[in-house]
Amino acid sequence: MTAPVRFPRFFVTNPSPCPYLPGKSERKVFTELNGPHTEELNDALGRIGFRRSQNVAYRPSCLDCKACVSVRVLANEFAPNATQRKLLRRNKDLVVEACQPWATEEQFALLQKYLSKRHPGGGMTEMDEMDYSDMVEQSPVKSFVVEYREPTTDGSKGRLVGACLTDQQGDGLSMIYSFFDADHPERSGLGNYIIMDHVLRARAAGLPYVYLGYWVEGSRRMEYKIRFRPLEKLGPDGWERFS
Template sequence: MRHTLPIAPQFYVTAPQPCPYLAGRMERKLFTALQGEGAERLNNALSQQGFRRSQNVLYRPSCSDCAACLSARIDVAAFTPTKTQKRIARRNAHLSRRATSPWATEDQYDLFRRYLDARHADGGMADMDVFEFAAMIEETPIRSRVIEYTDPASRALIAVSLTDVLDDGLSMVYSFYTPDQPKASLGTWMILDHIEIARENDLPYVYLGYWVPGSPKMGYKSKFSGLEVYVGGQWQKMTDPETFSATIHPLSTDPIAEQVANISLPDRHPTRR
């Protein structure tokens, strides 16, 4: 099904498929292609409206009777680490960070496979081969970086994040890490380090993807102070995770045509400076 605004881009809706976060539910996505000379502006504009990037596609959940998935970001200025997060930062302070161009390597893929086999063996990416992995990393029409974390002593690759650089922050597109160090809390550590990178570059936000109330897989995101979620067409501070519901309701989601009509698109011909 296609839905078109008076100007490009065109928006489409995926067919329903099983939800990876809440058992017994079906998910559906609203998406558009990310291409052409306006890709950077489109990615910035739609990221601020709850969309996420996957290769050359921008998407947002649009389930017919469920609105549990909420885009989440951390307000860097409002973030204060907890005692547990401080311990995690100290525990991983020895790791070395290196930001590179979005180019896939064998070491990255080996780590990716070990991560999936240990943590997401039954997930949608479980069968991804090396070519599909390379496409995930390299097929980006915008400013993206691969941030690698290594152990200086062993020179082993410990963790990787594919990260987009937006006008107003960093977007953690996909991250993975060694499954052999569960006490290191590497997933949390990478978010903490991205907060530091954002501060170093005067970027106000770190975009984390979706937070889903009722999903154990996503519970860690609500533990970060300064968290904001995109609800009802605007960002709002996360005060108490318990106030958000994953209840199904037939009026949870606006009709697709209304959703598309309410999307703010960037100026196709911005003023040159």
């Protein structure tokens, strides 16, 4: 008798320098996402801390470090604080659209500008247009690119100031990668706004969670994630409230 779902085969990468904590090395366990039950597999792996990159699901599996912690926002209970409410008001004029996962030159140009400002010298700065197209378009699950544009008076498409590659899972939205105009003189905090917009979208769709990926204590690059409360983190005993 054949099992209805093939158990995935997992592999482990070789250790490499950690991008978050100096002096540490990282190792990942991963599996390929393919076959007729890919979305169910991706949902199940997402609930135990895996992330998706193209057709691969991965999570940290470091030998001497457990710093990477999966976190997710409880969408139905999220209540923005005073600073976040101000940010929502400041950007309420943006035109937001969930687009099919199709890479555009405009998105790639914004990504390059974002990386040069926020992550100079990082691995993603070496991406070319084909690499970006692969990141966006090679998705075996339900994905879309949420675009954030400035309004116009004639109804035409306004300037793109933010975007996020997002997966819709069975229990929430998973923010795969977001980028934005980090030099905009009138719209500081766009990255935080994009997260809040996803939380509100999840709530409107009846989805309980927004998955933010990994939080690393002591990494300044990850501090922004703990501003969105209530937040849950994945520990040895499952998901628990972030105190």
